[in-house]
Amino acid sequence: MKKGNNTKFDIVVIGSGPGGFTSANYFAKKGLSVCLLEMGDVPAINNFVGLKALENYYDNKGVIPILSQKIFGFAQGKVLGGGSVINGGLIWQLPRHTKKLWESQISKIEVEKIVKNYEEIKKDLDVKDSKELNPHDNLDSEKLYSGSEKLNWKCISVPRALKKCEQNNNCGFGCPGLNKNSLDIVYKRSFIANGGDIKTKTKCIKLNHKINKIESITVDTVGLGKYDLYAKYYVLAAGAINSNLLLQNSKITNKSYIQFHLNFKITALYDDDLNADIGTMFTYQVQEFADQGTLFMPTNFTKESLLSTINSFSKEKKLEILKNYSKAGLYVCQVQPTAVGRILNFFKFSVVTYFLTDRDKESIKESIINLALLLFASGAKKLYLPTSEKNNVISSSDQVNTIVKGIKNWDFLSVHSMSANRMGKDPNLSVTDIYGKVHSISNLYIVDSSALPSSVGESPQGVIMANSLRVSEHLFNKI
Numbered sequence: 001m002k003k004g005n006n007t008k009f010d011i012v013v014i015g016s017g018p019g020g021f022t023s024a025n026y027f028a029k030k031g032l033s034v035c036l037l038e039m040g041d042v043p044a045i046n047n048f049v050g051l052k053a054l055e056n057y058y059d060n061k062g063v064i065p066i067l068s069q070k071i072f073g074f075a076q077g078k079v080l081g082g083g084s085v086i087n088g089g090l091i092w093q094l095p096r097h098t099k100k101l102w103e104s105q106i107s108k109i110e111v112e113k114i115v116k117n118y119e120e121i122k123k124d125l126d127v128k129d130s131k132e133l134n135p136h137d138n139l140d141s142e143k144l145y146s147g148s149e150k151l152n153w154k155c156i157s158v159p160r161a162l163k164k165c166e167q168n169n170n171c172g173f174g175c176p177g178l179n180k181n182s183l184d185i186v187y188k189r190s191f192i193a194n195g196g197d198i199k200t201k202t203k204c205i206k207l208n209h210k211i212n213k214i215e216s217i218t219v220d221t222v223g224l225g226k227y228d229l230y231a232k233y234y235v236l237a238a239g240a241i242n243s244n245l246l247l248q249n250s251k252i253t254n255k256s257y258i259q260f261h262l263n264f265k266i267t268a269l270y271d272d273d274l275n276a277d278i279g280t281m282f283t284y285q286v287q288e289f290a291d292q293g294t295l296f297m298p299t300n301f302t303k304e305s306l307l308s309t310i311n312s313f314s315k316e317k318k319l320e321i322l323k324n325y326s327k328a329g330l331y332v333c334q335v336q337p338t339a340v341g342r343i344l345n346f347f348k349f350s351v352v353t354y355f356l357t358d359r360d361k362e363s364i365k366e367s368i369i370n371l372a373l374l375l376f377a378s379g380a381k382k383l384y385l386p387t388s389e390k391n392n393v394i395s396s397s398d399q400v401n402t403i404v405k406g407i408k409n410w411d412f413l414s415v416h417s418m419s420a421n422r423m424g425k426d427p428n429l430s431v432t433d434i435y436g437k438v439h440s441i442s443n444l445y446i447v448d449s450s451a452l453p454s455s456v457g458e459s460p461q462g463v464i465m466a467n468s469l470r471v472s473e474h475l476f477n478k479i
Contacts, residue, residue, distance in 0.1 A: 017082020147378025
């Protein structure tokens with residue numbers, strides 16, 4: 001089939017992250033003509049380390065400031081394979097409490113399809129148990145495990161899409177040597193073998209529609225300039241925020257329902273050496289409070305990540321932590337707030353607002369209390385809480401409740417955003433129907449994290465891919 005600017009594909013997929021590449025590969029395997037667009041380039045093996053990774057793997061808007069109780073940054077992937085290239089390769093099933101919520105929001109039958117599709121995704125990505133991948137124990141993870149055993153809390157080994165783990169502690173930027181089973185590796189060969197067309201360095205800038213149908217899309221390719229692409233159906237997977245902005249810029253909707261997972265980092269000091277910088281992201285995750293939307297785990301430990309975590313601390317506290325570098329660990333409390341934010345678009349200027357509810361604030365305090373108690377149970381001697389307030393050091397479990405409940409300003413960050421274009425039954429309260437079709441447009445579907453009914457409560461790649469497969473199967477049965 002001739003591939004040209006005026007060629008009419010069966011499907012054009014906008015974005016090659018977990019949702020987009022999954023959908024594109026599915027349609028190509030079904031024999032349809034598919035064009036996959038990616039605004040970034042093909043990953044380069046030598047660009048997975050440090051600041052260079054940030055420059056190459058986040059979109060040209062850089063880190064987007066989120067206006068909240070405290071401004072925090074959020075970034076989206078810009079590379080073939082999207083977030084699957086730059087995340088930690090964690091592939092989780094839909095959590096039990098979120099599954100119940102989604103059954104009421106879309107339907108029990110459709111949620112069961114997501115659960116079933118997850119098993120297929122696990123096979124595609126060759127997901128392994130983290131203990132199998134890490135023959136050398138990560139002592140920061142082992143500490144967390146020992147603490148959970150003492151408290152009789154649920155703690156499990158994590159599932160990851162890796163060929164092997166080299167213990168290089170670079171999980172958040174990708175694996176040198178391409179050890180991760182990211183989608184540019186897993187699906188690219190199959191997609192091309194089945195006739196798929198990949199256009200990198202190509203950004204979709206507008207969805208051109210008449211009445212209730214997309215007629216074409218305008219794209220801008222580096223070196224070629226702007227032109228239109230035509231298809232029977234369009235699948236949008238441009239990213240957690242960018243997908244919604246593209247709809248707004250194209251005057252399709254002005255609605256958004258964005259949600260975030262929030263991460264709070266506690267720095268812990270032990271008597272014995274952890275050498276946490278020699279290892280991986282984490283081997284274990286504590287799920288005792290998963291049904292309340294809270295998870296505990298170690299996180300990447302490097303000098304850079306430690307310094308960014310303690311940046312707001314006093315000079316004396318920084319020096320104390322750095323002096324005990326080998327005995328330190330970074331631990332994350334990930335919280336799933338109920339708050340729903342907005343993406344506001346003003347011509348070429350956009351802003352994201354996201355303000356926590358009083359219920360969320362109380363939940364965060366309880367979660368930090370529980371993580372602190374867990375770390376003391378694991379043998380920690382001193383904890384540095386994620387706040388610039390002076391009274392942020394705890395040296396005994398007896399102090400936890402008093403100090404945590406007295407803190408008003410927490411430092412937090414987010415690496416997971418979802419549901420800006422959430423799906424649902426009511427067009428007044430959602431952007432797509434329960435099958436991912438944009439309510440007002442007959443041939444436009446959304447398959448990335450932005451179309452999920454709510455935040456997931458876990459690292460979302462596995463759920464995004466499983467839902468993308470469900471939406472794609474539904475669309476194919478219509479064609």
